[in-house]
Amino acid sequence: MPWIIDTDIFIEGERGNVAFVGWLQSADGVATADVVRGEFLIGAHAVADETVRQRGVQFYSERIAGLPSFSSEPADYAKAAALAGDARRHGKGKPGLIDGLIAAIALRTGATVATQNTKDFDAMGCPSANPLLKKLKSEECLSGMGRTACR
Numbered sequence: 001m002p003w004i005i006d007t008d009i010f011i012e013g014e015r016g017n018v019a020f021v022g023w024l025q026s027a028d029g030v031a032t033a034d035v036v037r038g039e040f041l042i043g044a045h046a047v048a049d050e051t052v053r054q055r056g057v058q059f060y061s062e063r064i065a066g067l068p069s070f071s072s073e074p075a076d077y078a079k080a081a082a083l084a085g086d087a088r089r090h091g092k093g094k095p096g097l098i099d100g101l102i103a104a105i106a107l108r109t110g111a112t113v114a115t116q117n118t119k120d121f122d123a124m125g126c127p128s129a130n131p132l133l134k135k136l137k138s139e140e141c142l143s144g145m146g147r148t149a150c151r
Contacts, residue, residue: 002029003131004070004106006099006115007039012132014044014059019132024063027114027131031068033105035098040064070105079104083124093123100124 013020044056080100
């Protein structure tokens with residue numbers, strides 16, 4: 001199953017969550033999105049503590065920079081706005097533009113978003129799963145047999 005890794009999963013990896021490394025090594029079709037790369041790096045560069053900032057930049061270089069990455073297309077922005085706006089209007093979540101853009105890219109490419117924020121992606125009708133949870137609802141989440149939203 002193709003995966004688009006969201007920023008919050010990378011943050012957990014940078015913080016040393018052992019589930020991140022295990023999942024990343026076993027998952028098939030792992031990629032990210034260009035917007036996620038930027039969001040992670042903004043967070044890393046914004047940290048006041050020099051050591052933590054350097055650790056974030058190093059994690060990016062070692063774990064994120066080499067991954068395949070989906071770029072956005074012009075139509076993705078209109079789709080992102082519609083997805084996020086509809087979810088907000090219906091009171092299903094409060095996704096912003098970046099999550100909307102990730103969802104639009106995932107829907108366009110047939111990928112599932114690897115995120116801890118499954119609520120907002122579900123609200124936008126985008127397949128998502130939290131791969132860092134120890135017990136997934138279904139082996140389909142790992143094997144790619146379906147687009148089940150696993151939490």
